[in-house]
Amino acid sequence: MSRTLAKDSLENIGKKIKLFGWAITVRSHGKIAFFDLRDRSGIIQIGGFSPSVVEAISALSQQDAVEVIGTVKKREEKYINKNTPLGEVEVEASEVKIVSKAEEVPFDMGGKDLPLELPTLLDHRSVSLKHPKVLKIFQVQAGLAEEFRNAAKKLDCTEIFVPTIASGATEGGADVFEIDYYGNKAFLTQSPQLYKQMLVPVFERVFTIAKAYRAEPSVTTRHLSEATQMDIEIGFIESFEDLLNALEFVGTEMIKNVSEKHEDILKEFGVEKPLVPNVVPRLTLREAQKIVSKRTGRDLSEELDLNPDDEAEICKWAKEEKKSDFVTITHFPTKKRAFYTMPDPKDSEYSLSYDLLFRGLEILSGSQRVHEHARLIERMKEKGVDPKNFGMYLMAFKYGMPPEGGFSFGLERVTMKVLELSNVREASLYPRDMERVDERFSKKEK
Amino acid sequence: MSRTLAKDSLENIGKKIKLFGWAITVRSHGKIAFFDLRDRSGIIQIGGFSPSVVEAISALSQQDAVEVIGTVKKREEKYINKNTPLGEVEVEASEVKIVSKAEEVPFDMGGKDLPLELPTLLDHRSVSLKHPKVLKIFQVQAGLAEEFRNAAKKLDCTEIFVPTIASGATEGGADVFEIDYYGNKAFLTQSPQLYKQMLVPVFERVFTIAKAYRAEPSVTTRHLSEATQMDIEIGFIESFEDLLNALEFVGTEMIKNVSEKHEDILKEFGVEKPLVPNVVPRLTLREAQKIVSKRTGRDLSEELDLNPDDEAEICKWAKEEKKSDFVTITHFPTKKRAFYTMPDPKDSEYSLSYDLLFRGLEILSGSQRVHEHARLIERMKEKGVDPKNFGMYLMAFKYGMPPEGGFSFGLERVTMKVLELSNVREASLYPRDMERVDERFSKKEK
Numbered sequence: 003m004s005r006t007l008a009k010d011s012l013e014n015i016g017k018k019i020k021l022f023g024w025a026i027t028v029r030s031h032g033k034i035a036f037f038d039l040r041d042r043s044g045i046i047q048i049g050g051f052s053p054s055v056v057e058a059i060s061a062l063s064q065q066d067a068v069e070v071i072g073t074v075k076k077r078e079e080k081y082i083n084k085n086t087p088l089g090e091v092e093v094e095a096s097e098v099k100i101v102s103k104a105e106e107v108p109f110d111m112g113g114k115d116l117p118l119e120l121p122t123l124l125d126h127r128s129v130s131l132k133h134p135k136v137l138k139i140f141q142v143q144a145g146l147a148e149e150f151r152n153a154a155k156k157l158d159c160t161e162i163f164v165p166t167i168a169s170g171a172t173e174g175g176a177d178v179f180e181i182d183y184y185g186n187k188a189f190l191t192q193s194p195q196l197y198k199q200m201l202v203p204v205f206e207r208v209f210t211i212a213k214a215y216r217a218e219p220s221v222t223t224r225h226l227s228e229a230t231q232m233d234i235e236i237g238f239i240e241s242f243e244d245l246l247n248a249l250e251f252v253g254t255e256m257i258k259n260v261s262e263k264h265e266d267i268l269k270e271f272g273v274e275k276p277l278v279p280n281v282v283p284r285l286t287l288r289e290a291q292k293i294v295s296k297r298t299g300r301d302l303s304e305e306l307d308l309n310p311d312d313e314a315e316i317c318k319w320a321k322e323e324k325k326s327d328f329v330t331i332t333h334f335p336t337k338k339r340a341f342y343t344m345p346d347p348k349d350s351e352y353s354l355s356y357d358l359l360f361r362g363l364e365i366l367s368g369s370q371r372v373h374e375h376a377r378l379i380e381r382m383k384e385k386g387v388d389p390k391n392f393g394m395y396l397m398a399f400k401y402g403m404p405p406e407g408g409f410s411f412g413l414e415r416v417t418m419k420v421l422e423l424s425n426v427r428e429a430s431l432y433p434r435d436m437e438r439v440d441e442r443f444s445k446k447e448k
Numbered sequence: 449m450s451r452t453l454a455k456d457s458l459e460n461i462g463k464k465i466k467l468f469g470w471a472i473t474v475r476s477h478g479k480i481a482f483f484d485l486r487d488r489s490g491i492i493q494i495g496g497f498s499p500s501v502v503e504a505i506s507a508l509s510q511q512d513a514v515e516v517i518g519t520v521k522k523r524e525e526k527y528i529n530k531n532t533p534l535g536e537v538e539v540e541a542s543e544v545k546i547v548s549k550a551e552e553v554p555f556d557m558g559g560k561d562l563p564l565e566l567p568t569l570l571d572h573r574s575v576s577l578k579h580p581k582v583l584k585i586f587q588v589q590a591g592l593a594e595e596f597r598n599a600a601k602k603l604d605c606t607e608i609f610v611p612t613i614a615s616g617a618t619e620g621g622a623d624v625f626e627i628d629y630y631g632n633k634a635f636l637t638q639s640p641q642l643y644k645q646m647l648v649p650v651f652e653r654v655f656t657i658a659k660a661y662r663a664e665p666s667v668t669t670r671h672l673s674e675a676t677q678m679d680i681e682i683g684f685i686e687s688f689e690d691l692l693n694a695l696e697f698v699g700t701e702m703i704k705n706v707s708e709k710h711e712d713i714l715k716e717f718g719v720e721k722p723l724v725p726n727v728v729p730r731l732t733l734r735e736a737q738k739i740v741s742k743r744t745g746r747d748l749s750e751e752l753d754l755n756p757d758d759e760a761e762i763c764k765w766a767k768e769e770k771k772s773d774f775v776t777i778t779h780f781p782t783k784k785r786a787f788y789t790m791p792d793p794k795d796s797e798y799s800l801s802y803d804l805l806f807r808g809l810e811i812l813s814g815s816q817r818v819h820e821h822a823r824l825i826e827r828m829k830e831k832g833v834d835p836k837n838f839g840m841y842l843m844a845f846k847y848g849m850p851p852e853g854g855f856s857f858g859l860e861r862v863t864m865k866v867l868e869l870s871n872v873r874e875a876s877l878y879p880r881d882m883e884r885v886d887e888r889f890s891k892k893e894k
Contacts, residue, residue, distance in 0.1 A: 042652035067848035128844035144607040161590040206488035394886035398574035402513035440840035
């Protein structure tokens with residue numbers, strides 16, 4: 003007998019099927035016993051009514067991998083569970099076999115939520131990910147990556163695979179991981195930034211989903227030491243607005259499509275569907291600061307950036323005034339941005355840069371780039387970056403680099419905000435930070 | 449006027465359009481001048497007949513980024529160039545403007561091929577990638593990644609994003625890059641292997657395209673220090689054959705679809721369309737060795753693996769006898785495979801492992817895995833791997849790990865063989881090996 007997935011039981015009412023999956027909750031009532039079986043397609047109730055099957059079910063532990071043979075039955079009206087997609091049916095088992103026995107789980111996995119602190123969940127990540135609610139975070143994440151690629155393809159971008167080992171630090175700053183590369187010094191890239199730019203003269207428009215490494219010696223709810231970036235870079239732009247149009251298209255398409263596809267997951271996380279406007283509100287940093295000042299009374303005239311409270315406030319404004327969960331902020335100060343950011347020709351103190359905010363958080367950053375070779379070298383020197391370490395990068399600017407720019411989404415950050423999680427670590431399967439690589443360093447030292 | 453892509457000129461005959469792109473060859477004949485313009489969609493001839501335009505074209509250098517305004521003309525029959533997709537038309541320019549001036553290119557980019565040695569091409573990678581033939585390698589590569597994902601989705605796999613920084617070396621061996629991780633020792637993963645296994649109890653079936661790092665201190669035509677792997681892992685398998693069926697499905701689907709989509713590129717590289725059989729021939733290592741021995745007279749009875757000559761020979765056999773460019777080899781010696789490989793229960797000297805060979809090269813490797821926690825620890829100890837460094841990995845085996853297995857394609861290797869390139873570096877945008885990170889180390893020391 004070949005295997006049937008739980009979700010396909012609905013099409014097999016009255017038929018005998020074989021299921022594989024994991025036991026979640028087990029409930030034994032003497033002469034009858036039940037358990038919920040989870041497979042990759044969903045959760046279904048298994049019932050046992052004969053003595054041998056009741057005995058087999060009663061012997062199950064949470065997370066045992068099992069094989070079930072049984073007949074799909076439509077439940078009586080009064081027993082239908084409307085809270086679950088397969089609540090109309092159950093499988094009356096004729097055979098329940100353990101495929102792989104589980105040890106006792108360190109915490110109860112049967113509830114609706116995992117009522118534990120994040121550090122505990124991360125200490126037991128290989129277990130906590132199996133929780134039916136936790137794993138849905140990563141179904142949403144997979145959907146975001148797919149929708150990002152779909153949107154990038156609509157922009158006619160070519161997918162590129164770029165290196166993560168480089169000879170110079172991407173942004174030229176500190177906070178890089180150094181590696182011993184056959185006796186030479188090399189670094190893990192802080193982003194695919196330089197390589198995607200280098201490929202504009204080759205493919206004009208490129209995208210990549212790539213790793214970004216930041217050795218930031220701080221612990222916040224929004225930073226990871228190893229993150230996943232979704233990057234796009236576009237050449238032959240005719241104006242700064244071309245870039246704003248592109249980023250807003252990708253950002254809204256991706257989030258809207260995933261929210262529609264996974265409406266049930268958003269509901270389970272108690273999250274509203276995002277407000278996606280036809281036109282994303284755009285503000286310069288200065289305009290945004292004025293609005294925040296007016297709304298809060300705080301003086302921001304000396305600030306060079308929006309702090310997290312300001313980001314939250316300007317998003318509140320966009321939601322209230324523009325019915326939008328998105329807002330684009332442009333023209334950040336040139337000195338706050340990396341060497342490749344193009345200063346605004348009208349006022350070089352500010353730059354042709356932007357962030358996309360979504361529900362109070364920056365989920366994207368980018369800019370138009372300096373595309374003239376000589377100007378780029380000047381900018382590097384102003385920023386204290388040594389051009390000698392960027393020979394292959396600079397070469398790309400010598401042979402017809404067109405006006406260009408791009409942007410980058412943090413996949414974990416977008417996931418976090420789509421589901422309104424409180425910590426970006428919840429949106430990373432195996433998060434990396436200064437305290438742990440899977441296991442906590444303090445624990446390992448014991 | 450908004451931009452038109454070169455390929456859309458065919459739908460704009462008689463109309464005035466604006467083009468952006470790069471000048472390839474420039475030919476000036478006094479009163480008339482021509483150049484080929486490349487944009488992301490193709491190559492089109494631009495003609496100039498008025499004195500000012502002839503002057504502008506004559507002043508162009510190879511690789512200048514240009515803007516052209518002109519009228520699309522159907523060429524006279526005798527001038528039609530049948531060797532190029534846009535050979536039926538040309539654009540009679542009324543305006544040619546340089547958007548970004550190129551320096552003199554270090555070698556001629558106008559020919560059909562780049563008649564230079566690979567080290568020279570890599571020394572100038574940011575230029576050589578712009579060659580219209582070289583960049584097509586990476587259009588094929590993008591297609592392979594897309595078709596891999598499509599096939600993985602048909603197998604109902606969930607996409608996962610797993611870390612590349614780990615606390616233990618994946619295979620437990622040498623050849624790993626070590627990093628200083630906030631004062632702790634960490635490694636770059638040799639493959640996404642362990643993490644994809646850890647996620648089988650979560651999603652059952654997973655896929656990822658991820659980086660793999662190997663600090664192999666050798667230079668061959670088939671190894672990279674940083675490679676891109678396309679990985680799949682499948683749980684609740686009912687037999688070893690389930691895995692063989694899955695890998696052959698993905699391998700043949702991916703290569704067949706890309707070869708059909710990019711038939712023109714294969715032709716340009718002088719490569720035949722691959723022979724894709726309905727049933728991929730399967731041989732155990734021992735069977736393959738006997739066939740090779742018989743065909744070549746070489747005695748392989750003491751060999752534990754196929755060497756590159758053997759791989760070539762067995763592929764020749766598959767092509768001649770089975771009309772197949774693919775052949776699956778199974779049951780490699782247990783001692784030649786990593787600790788997670790399941791020994792064959794019928795003969796533990798051999799393992800439930802496999803390689804997929806394509807046109808003489810191994811493009812995939814994998815196995816059924818040891819899924820029992822206690823047995824896995826035994827296998828680690830036999831292989832000299834310390835279980836203490838794999839705490840999070842081992843945790844996944846305690847809570848109902850079903851029978852499972854998987855496989856991994858090397859994206860650069862598949863690209864290399866689909867286009868019959870002679871060196872895997874040609875199939876990597878910016879290849880990493882022990883001699884270079886973009887620039888050669890020897891050159892940098894100067």
